[in-house]
Amino acid sequence: MTDVTEGLRREIPARIERLKAVLRASGIDGALLLHAVDLLYHSGTRQNGALWVPASGEAALLVRKSFQRARAESPLAGVRPFPPGRELSSLLSRCPRIGVCFDVTRVSQLDWWRKHLPGHEFVDISAQLRGLRSRKSPAELEQMRLGGRKLAAVIGEIPSFLRAGMRELDIAAEIEVRLRRAGNEGSPRLRSPNLELFTGLVVSGEAGAETGAFDGPVVGRGLSAAQPVGPSERVIRTGDAVLVDYTALFGGYLLDMARVFVVGTLEAELTRAIEVSLAIQEEIVPRLVPGEVPAELYDLAADRAEAAGLAPYFMGVGDDASRFVGHGIGMELDEFPVLAPGFDEPLEEGQVVALEPKFVFPGRGAVGVENTWAVTRAGGEKLTPLADGLVRVPT
Amino acid sequence: MTDVTEGLRREIPARIERLKAVLRASGIDGALLLHAVDLLYHSGTRQNGALWVPASGEAALLVRKSFQRARAESPLAGVRPFPPGRELSSLLSRCPRIGVCFDVTRVSQLDWWRKHLPGHEFVDISAQLRGLRSRKSPAELEQMRLGGRKLAAVIGEIPSFLRAGMRELDIAAEIEVRLRRAGNEGSPRLRSPNLELFTGLVVSGEAGAETGAFDGPVVGRGLSAAQPVGPSERVIRTGDAVLVDYTALFGGYLLDMARVFVVGTLEAELTRAIEVSLAIQEEIVPRLVPGEVPAELYDLAADRAEAAGLAPYFMGVGDDASRFVGHGIGMELDEFPVLAPGFDEPLEEGQVVALEPKFVFPGRGAVGVENTWAVTRAGGEKLTPLADGLVRVPT
Numbered sequence: 001m002t003d004v005t006e007g008l009r010r011e012i013p014a015r016i017e018r019l020k021a022v023l024r025a026s027g028i029d030g031a032l033l034l035h036a037v038d039l040l041y042h043s044g045t046r047q048n049g050a051l052w053v054p055a056s057g058e059a060a061l062l063v064r065k066s067f068q069r070a071r072a073e074s075p076l077a078g079v080r081p082f083p084p085g086r087e088l089s090s091l092l093s094r095c096p097r098i099g100v101c102f103d104v105t106r107v108s109q110l111d112w113w114r115k116h117l118p119g120h121e122f123v124d125i126s127a128q129l130r131g132l133r134s135r136k137s138p139a140e141l142e143q144m145r146l147g148g149r150k151l152a153a154v155i156g157e158i159p160s161f162l163r164a165g166m167r168e169l170d171i172a173a174e175i176e177v178r179l180r181r182a183g184n185e186g187s188p189r190l191r192s193p194n195l196e197l198f199t200g201l202v203v204s205g206e207a208g209a210e211t212g213a214f215d216g217p218v219v220g221r222g223l224s225a226a227q228p229v230g231p232s233e234r235v236i237r238t239g240d241a242v243l244v245d246y247t248a249l250f251g252g253y254l255l256d257m258a259r260v261f262v263v264g265t266l267e268a269e270l271t272r273a274i275e276v277s278l279a280i281q282e283e284i285v286p287r288l289v290p291g292e293v294p295a296e297l298y299d300l301a302a303d304r305a306e307a308a309g310l311a312p313y314f315m316g317v318g319d320d321a322s323r324f325v326g327h328g329i330g331m332e333l334d335e336f337p338v339l340a341p342g343f344d345e346p347l348e349e350g351q352v353v354a355l356e357p358k359f360v361f362p363g364r365g366a367v368g369v370e371n372t373w374a375v376t377r378a379g380g381e382k383l384t385p386l387a388d389g390l391v392r393v394p395t
Numbered sequence: 396m397t398d399v400t401e402g403l404r405r406e407i408p409a410r411i412e413r414l415k416a417v418l419r420a421s422g423i424d425g426a427l428l429l430h431a432v433d434l435l436y437h438s439g440t441r442q443n444g445a446l447w448v449p450a451s452g453e454a455a456l457l458v459r460k461s462f463q464r465a466r467a468e469s470p471l472a473g474v475r476p477f478p479p480g481r482e483l484s485s486l487l488s489r490c491p492r493i494g495v496c497f498d499v500t501r502v503s504q505l506d507w508w509r510k511h512l513p514g515h516e517f518v519d520i521s522a523q524l525r526g527l528r529s530r531k532s533p534a535e536l537e538q539m540r541l542g543g544r545k546l547a548a549v550i551g552e553i554p555s556f557l558r559a560g561m562r563e564l565d566i567a568a569e570i571e572v573r574l575r576r577a578g579n580e581g582s583p584r585l586r587s588p589n590l591e592l593f594t595g596l597v598v599s600g601e602a603g604a605e606t607g608a609f610d611g612p613v614v615g616r617g618l619s620a621a622q623p624v625g626p627s628e629r630v631i632r633t634g635d636a637v638l639v640d641y642t643a644l645f646g647g648y649l650l651d652m653a654r655v656f657v658v659g660t661l662e663a664e665l666t667r668a669i670e671v672s673l674a675i676q677e678e679i680v681p682r683l684v685p686g687e688v689p690a691e692l693y694d695l696a697a698d699r700a701e702a703a704g705l706a707p708y709f710m711g712v713g714d715d716a717s718r719f720v721g722h723g724i725g726m727e728l729d730e731f732p733v734l735a736p737g738f739d740e741p742l743e744e745g746q747v748v749a750l751e752p753k754f755v756f757p758g759r760g761a762v763g764v765e766n767t768w769a770v771t772r773a774g775g776e777k778l779t780p781l782a783d784g785l786v787r788v789p790t
Contacts, residue, residue: 005619036589036608045620048589048608066606066614066715073620100502106588107497107505108521126503170576177572181565185622186593187582193501194431194443198581211461213431213443219461224400225440225468226647226726227580252621320461331621 004146005251007139012044012075015132016059022128023055029095030054031125032113035104037189037331040252041133045073049082054095062088085116092117099125104191130191134328134336135350140253141374141383144330144352147250148257148372148383154178155244155259156386159393164238164263168202168231169223171244175200179248188247188254188333195334200246201258202231208243208366211320215334217358218243218258218316218366238264238395241365243358247333254329256354257384258370264395270367273359274390276308277368280325280357281388284339288353288373288380294326294343301325301339301357313359326355329372351375352383399541400646402534407439407470410527411454417523418450424490425449426520427508430499432584432726435647436528440468444477449490457483480511487512494520499586525586529723529731530745535648536769536778539725539747542645543652543767543778549573550641550654551781554788559633559658563597563626564618570595570641580644583651583728590729595641596653597626603638603761606715610729612753613638613653613711613761633659633790636760638753642728649724651749652779653765659790665762668754669785671703672763675720675752676783679734683748683768683775689721689738696720696734696752708754721750724767746770747778 019042023031033039033051039061040046042053047070049063060078063070071079083091092098096119100110103126110122136144154175161174176184176199188197195215203210203220212219214229221232236242245258260266260274280301287297302325305314315322328335329352337343337351352375358368369388373380414437418426428434428446434456435441437448442465444458455473458465466474478486487493491514495505498521505517531539549570556569571579571594583592590610598605598615607614609624616627631637640653655661655669675696682692697720700709710717723730724747732738732746747770753763764783768775 034588036591040621046589046608046623065608065610068715069605069607069623073623102502102506105502107495107500107502108519109588110502111497124503169578173572173575176575177568180568180571183564183618183628185618186591186625189591193429193504194441196431196581196584210464212464213441213460215460223578223580224646226435227644228441228464228468230581233578249622251619320463 004139004143008143009044009075011137011139012042015042016053018132019053020055022132023099026128027097028055028099028123028125029097030092031099033101034109035101038101038129041331043074043076045070047073052091060091088116092120097121097123099123101126101129130336133330135348136330136352136374137350140330141350143251143253144255144372144383147248147253148255149385150182150250151179151246151248151255151257152384152386154182155246155257158244158261159391162242162261162263162393164236164395166236167233168204168207168236169233171236172200172202172231175202175244175246179246183250185249188249189331191332191334196229197247198230200230200244202242202244203366204234204236204242205240205365206363207232207234208241209317209360209362209364211317215322217322217356217360218245236263239266241266241270241367243366243368245370252331254331254333255372255384256329256333256370257372257386258356258368259386259391260367261391261393263393266390270361270365271390273310273313274367274369276305276310277357277359278388280304281355281369284355285373285380288347288375289377290349290375291346293346294337294339295341298325298339298341310359313361315358316360317362325357326353328352329354347375349375349377399534399538403538404439404470406532406534407437410437411448413527414448415450417527418494421523422492423450423494423518423520424492425487426494428496429504430496433496433524436726438469438471440465442468447486455486483511487515492516492518494518496521496524525731528725530743531725531747531769532745535725536745538646538648539650539767539778542643542648543650544780545577545645546574546641546643546650546652547779547781549577550639550652553639553656554786557637557656557658557788559631559790561631562628563599563602563631564628567595567597567626570597570639574641574643578645583642583644583649584726586727586729591624592642593625595625597637597639598761599629599631599637600635600760601758602627602629603636604712604755604757604759606712610717612717612751612755613640631658634661636661636665636762638761638763640765647726649726649728650767650779651724651728651765652767652781653751653763654786655762656786656788658788661785665756665760666785668705668708669762669764671700671705672752672754673783675699676750676764679750680768680775683742683770684772685744685770686741688741689732689734690736693720693734693736705754708756710753711755712757720752721748723747724749742770744770744772
């Protein structure tokens with residue numbers, strides 16, 4: 001076990017206490033956590049089962065499979081095999097009002113619990129859970145720094161293999177194999193329904209301006225209507241904007257970053273748009289401090305895009321453009337806070353955002369920059385350490 | 396667009412008609428499909444939105460993003476932008492009883508629809524949907540044959556790079572990069588909550604006997620408690636059983652297969668267990684015909700394991716052993732039918748199962764075989780064409 005992993009494990013009891021405090025403040029008698037990521041955060045294991053956290057009293061991790069592994073992985077005292085229905089009812093008997101994350105729980109799952117716990121009221125605690133998770137501890141930030149260095153190192157290797165004539169898919173394969181050897185654990189976890197991403201995007205030329213279901217400014221063509229996001233078989237040509245946008249998962253924590261590459265020379269307007277992206281990043285990063293308002297940072301970015309005459313291309317095109325310039329990231333890719341209209345809760349120390357000012361030019365390509373930043377009192381701390389700006393690869 | 400893709404598109408209207416017939420037979424006025432895979436199957440696109448299929452009348456695909464792409468991808472006539480709430484209520488006004496898949500729909504999603512469609516009753520149609528999807532059409536089988544040849548070709552290359560001294564993770568990376576170059580679209584879609592698999596398993600020696608949350612006989616150590624499935628950093632040694640179990644996704648359809656490799660010589664009992672796995676496969680495959688009962692095929696496999704003196708190792712160890720010997724596969728990895736106790740509905744032509752007789756020896760390793768088979772009148776058709784049996788790699 002690494003020092004970072006041990007540090008994360010040591011935080012579990014404090015996480016449970018923070019959750020209990022939130023439950024008491026909301027007048028809820030206990031939380032029933034059923035989603036793997038919510039279990040992992042609050043118990044240190046994502047084995048299958050349910051984590052019961054009463055507002056007062058000891059948490060119980062009820063394990064379906066594997067009990068043995070859950071007990072080895074979790075520092076909690078109350079790890080036990082999943083009990084029969086009547087014991088569940090007795091365990092929760094003094095807690096009429098139970099919090100469940102309605103955003104991730106399936107209807108059939110909640111129906112099962114309603115049947116086994118008649119007389120209880122179930123209320124949604126999704127927002128509270130997401131709020132708790134948005135503030136990262138020092139150990140979480142250290143895990144993200146480790147992961148960010150690994151992801152940035154792989155993105156830094158791209159000029160060594162990117163050539164005209166390769167398919168987007170070939171470049172993706174080269175990135176993914178390097179990430180995997182470095183220990184990438186898998187695809188990004190996404191909390192929202194129907195959001196899917198294998199690991200990242202390689203999009204080039206006009207394929208970079210393809211719109212689609214994925215909830216981001218850049219989507220890509222993908223390989224078929226069945227998986228319409230990410231790299232396609234399009235062949236990279238000299239002069240194409242090649243936007244590479246990748247996630248990686250290390251020790252349960254995600255990182256997210258993007259850079260633009262070109263073989264030869266990029267057309268002037270797209271080159272200028274990258275400079276505008278960098279200027280937006282440069283202006284927002286010092287304001288990633290506690291107290292700044294996410295919605296205002298979005299407005300600032302949109303204003304700068306407009307002042308540069310690039311409003312029609314900012315964060316996508318037309319009705320399909322994204323209305324955010326950054327998103328929270330941690331155990332999931334779609335965490336709080338979002339730098340978007342409506343997000344008026346001030347930033348807090350320890351929050352982490354992927355800031356991604358991007359421009360999409362129909363028929364021509366997608367450009368921009370993305371890094372993962374921690375909110376600190378001194379401004380954003382870059383967790384994805386690599387030079388920003390257009391990367392030119394010789395023809 | 397390939398011929399196969401075009402063939403799949405042409406089936407969409409017939410799939411809608413089959414769904415309508417099921418709704419009428421169940422006394423349900425219409426189906427509201429919200430899950431991306433369910434949309435894809437019934438509309439030809441997995442853009443974001445909802446597919447409304449009335450028991451009588453024209454289907455409407457209501458698209459949030461991207462409308463343009465959904466219209467290009469779907470052969471349905473009724474593709475339209477997602478309407479405001481009052482239009483939804485008018486669209487569904489004559490349909491008081493609405494079917495929704497409770498197994499995949501989030502509580503918050505259903506609450507949204509309940510709010511916008513007051514006075515309607517929502518009932519679960521998960522089992523009906525899964526039943527419809529379990530029988531593959533000729534075009535679906537052709538797509539799976541194409542995918543199976545690609546997956547089998549990559550698994551066939553393993554002896555060219557597998558060496559003692561590599562980590563499980565290094566072998567996984569070599570497999571995954573080859574699958575990706577061949578067009579693998581991503582991670583397997585899993586319908587059950589909290590099931591996650593990046594793409595496959597490489598497990599070796601005693602790490603092959605690690606139990607865990609994943610719902611299968613073999614799990615692997617994984618890279619951390621955050622992703623406790625699949626390859627670890629364990630180094631392969633001469634004589635280890637190296638079980639490689641991979642999925643691949645082509646054109647929206649999954650394939651699944653496993654083989655065992657050894658550098659040098661495998662111990663006698665594990666070698667014999669592979670032969671028992673092959674004998675079970677050989678006995679079941681001719682019975683993958685319409686009319687055979689899945690539960691009886693499971694019993695047959697369990698009986699053969701017991702007769703061979705291998706019952707304690709069959710499909711896992713102790714309480715964590717899996718109670719199935721095969722699973723349906725198609726757009727999702729956990730489809731119907733399951734070759735398991737309780738599955739008494741006879742097999743039907745066109746169903747596809749991944750048959751995976753395996754044995755797990757604590758402290759020593761996991762072995763077996765897995766192929767994807769279509770149910771035909773002449774017995775199972777192998778969709779993953781590669782020699783079965785232990786593969787020996789010279790030291």
